[in-house]
Amino acid sequence: MAATLPSVIVTTDWVAQHATDAGVRVVEVDVDTTAYDQGHVPGSAGWNWTTELCDTVVRDIVPAPKLEALLGKSGIDNKTAIVLYGDNNNWFAAWAFWQLKIYGHEDVRIMDGGRKKWVAEGRELSTQKPSFPATKYTAGAPDLSLRAFLPEVQAAIAGTKASLVDVRSPQEFTGEILSPPGLPETCQRGGHIPGAKSIPWGKNCNEDGTFKSFDELKTMYAAQGVTSDRPVIAYCRIGERSSLTWFVLKHLLGFQNVKNYDGSWTEWGNLVGAPVEKP
């Protein structure tokens, strides 16, 4: 992977050698919240995105005090190198990465290939949940330049001021389905935000779960008119898939102005009177 910022990616080999080093904490974050219990990288912590990486009362990202408590009990301080990995091409590892960057954690990395590659390589798995000495973590002020809210998206399409990237499946983009197969429908209308380009998030990755090369990624986005000289807003259904695309654009391709619209289609597709494009 010829990334512009290669320090954000580590290999499975690197993790196998350094997972329990002082100053390093490996954390698994999965779509499938039961996967960690089925075996994980020895010494890694497990975070549940449905309860620990969000506000469970108001629809919002994790509040700062809750994040501070989570990191504190995971033995992470402000200088720890956090190495995230997860199932499904690191989908939710990227969601955690995005939130950690919002709160200003400096050293966050993703294990290339994630859980899929680790298991496929037959590497060691543990079912023991490690405990960590508690630390005190202080979250920074949220960096909202990484996050798009509804008014900004509305302004963007009105003035065509940003490239909108819809990272959902083509069937969701066209409105053929309202949610991924087998999952509950969470919106009233199907389709996409007018002007959005369909670039499914999975196209960022190779079959083994690793990220595609810098050149492949750059070419893919450029072919859709998504270039670094223009602001980009990525969205999906609930903001998680798009956090991986945000990671790729921001940290692998080095785009300066990229935001994740975590309200995504579950906000837009439920708005009364919002313009919708189909197919």
Added chain:
Amino acid sequence: MKPEDHSRRQQELVGWPVTIETYKLGDVYHCTIANVDPGARVARADGATKEEAERRAVEKASKYLQQTRRFKSEV
């Protein structure tokens, strides 16, 4: 422990492409079925054998996948 007898394949289940991943850890086979796009888990099950874990996961996944509606284009 290291995962053994790992397999991963794609197939169609009640009209939807899915990925079926199974491996053995210790004495237990773990099977997870995810939709191919985006790859979210639809069902998972454990079993004493690979066949048992996959059969139970397929039963559960089929139930959920059947509930997915397709909307025809209005163009």
